[in-house]
Amino acid sequence: MLSEKLVELINKQINYEFFSEHVYLAMAAYCADEDLDGFANFFRIQAEEERFHAMKLFDYVVEMNQRVIIKNSPEPRNDYESVLQAFKAGLEHEKSNTKNIYSIADVAMEERNHATISFLKWFIDEQVEEEALMNSIIKKLERIGNDSAALYMLDTELATRAFTPPIDTTA
Ligand SMILES: [Fe+2]
Numbered sequence: 001m002l003s004e005k006l007v008e009l010i011n012k013q014i015n016y017e018f019f020s021e022h023v024y025l026a027m028a029a030y031c032a033d034e035d036l037d038g039f040a041n042f043f044r045i046q047a048e049e050e051r052f053h054a055m056k057l058f059d060y061v062v063e064m065n066q067r068v069i070i071k072n073s074p075e076p077r078n079d080y081e082s083v084l085q086a087f088k089a090g091l092e093h094e095k096s097n098t099k100n101i102y103s104i105a106d107v108a109m110e111e112r113n114h115a116t117i118s119f120l121k122w123f124i125d126e127q128v129e130e131e132a133l134m135n136s137i138i139k140k141l142e143r144i145g146n147d148s149a150a151l152y153m154l155d156t157e158l159a160t161r162a163f164t165p166p167i168d169t170t171a
């Protein structure tokens, strides 16, 4: 069972996750244009994760016998001054997404909707990881500074990131 308010909030979140997918795809395109293929791969995988998040929410709404409404995504930012700036924007994006998830969880708690509270736990944990990941790369990039050899080493490292969805997508 989902209240109208929760259906509306989760729908908003589905569309925000698709927007996030575009935000990271735009970052991947920027990095590819800078010949930083490892960073481009990192953001491409990040975009895949965002799509996975959107679909996980999508499946939940359908499972609850409610209607998903897909809307236009706003245009993401396509240009950055540096990869560091892109990662800083990524961190800010993740922070606002954490707030979104918390707001939905707040409503689920007010309504004592235990199924939704339990479902959202995965997203709450995921946001901790997302913010930590962005933070760790920002720290590395700040240490690297203008050292282009070190930047290419990190680029090589990020080229190995792969997308591995959990086997049970409803878990
Ligand atoms: Fe997400």
Ligand SMILES: [Fe+2]
Pocket (backbone or CB within 6 Å): 020, 050, 094, 097, 130
């Ligand atoms: Fe995210």
